[in-house]
Amino acid sequence: MGGTSEAYALAEKFAEKDYPVLSSLAGRTSHPKIPAGRYRIGGFGGIDGLINTIKKENIGLIVDATHPFAETMTDHAWRAARAEKIDYIRFERPLWQAGKEDKWLTVNNIEEAVAAVPANSRCFLAIGRQHVNEFLVRKDVSFVARMVEQPENFVPEANIEIVLGKPENEKEEYDFLVNHHFDCLVCRNSGGSASFPKLEAARKLGLPVIMITRKPLPDVVILSAEKDVIDVVRTFCQADRAEKHKETNG
The missing domain is CATH 3.40.50 (Rossmann fold)
Incomplete structure (x- = not known):
């Protein structure tokens, strides 16, 4: 599988x-x-x-x-x-493990992540395509969701932007976070090396990370x-x- x-x-x-x-x-x-x-x-x-x-x-x-x-x-x-x-x-x-300089808030599921996003913030959603719609209830937050392909059954909303593609390294991730002026990011604790650069970039910028843990x-x-x-x-x-x-x- x-x-x-x-x-x-x-x-x-x-x-x-x-x-x-x-x-x-x-x-x-x-x-x-x-x-x-x-x-x-x-x-x-x-x-x-x-x-x-x-x-x-x-x-x-x-x-x-x-x-x-x-x-x-x-x-x-x-x-x-x-x-x-x-x-x-x-x-x-x-699992990824938080370092002493990381600002992680661990949550159990998407619902808890939606609730944990700070009010009136600009938030990076690094969660894939399937769960983007669940964040649309937070009308006070400006979201940017990044993925490989356009999500299915997605209804465009004023408070969310879809970005296609994926940075290749920590420098590109750092530039992406800076250029979009994020206040926080949401991601799932997938582990592995391919997706970790965004967390290294967030650490350098001192950005809070809402980390969804595995069941x-x-x-x-x-x-x-x-x-x-x-x-x-x-x-x-x-x-x-x-x-x-x-x-x-x-």
Whole structure:
């Protein structure tokens, strides 16, 4: 279950080893990057649809390497694995940790983030496309939301500006924050290095950050190192091949 930079890197490693892996992409962007090896694009149609795919493809192990906030997909994958009695592991980036110079306010969800935005402020929304509409109730705040593609079902409002694209480094992030005269920013604790420059820039500017934390996951195996995931998949594939060899040779 992919779509993240970590999932693409894993697909490359698995393809090199010729492991029987199927990558799944949600297809939320118009031109998704294609992973190495076999892949599919699109939703499953809920838990039942995912279970049908597990049966059709004879899946024995799910590696959930989706975005840390793809909560519905993670929930469906975990439940489908339990229903079919197959193995499931979650590959997840470690959380970002606030430094002594950071001004973070940690909140539990989007609703708390909406309420936490200071009154009459200018706020940078670094939360992706799906939750922009939920901030529109704050008519007293001037928002700028940055994303790769225009959000679906978005109704233009006077208090929000959509900016497409993504700065490549901390210097560009710093210039972006300065040029837009932000008072604060909202982001999700996604972890990883790709999105961290905006937080480094915010630290230098002394900007408050409203940080949405992740929901706790159910009792599942969570790995944060690529090597550990590769070891699990290698062991699984070796056992699977041995079992098939045993069946073939009686």
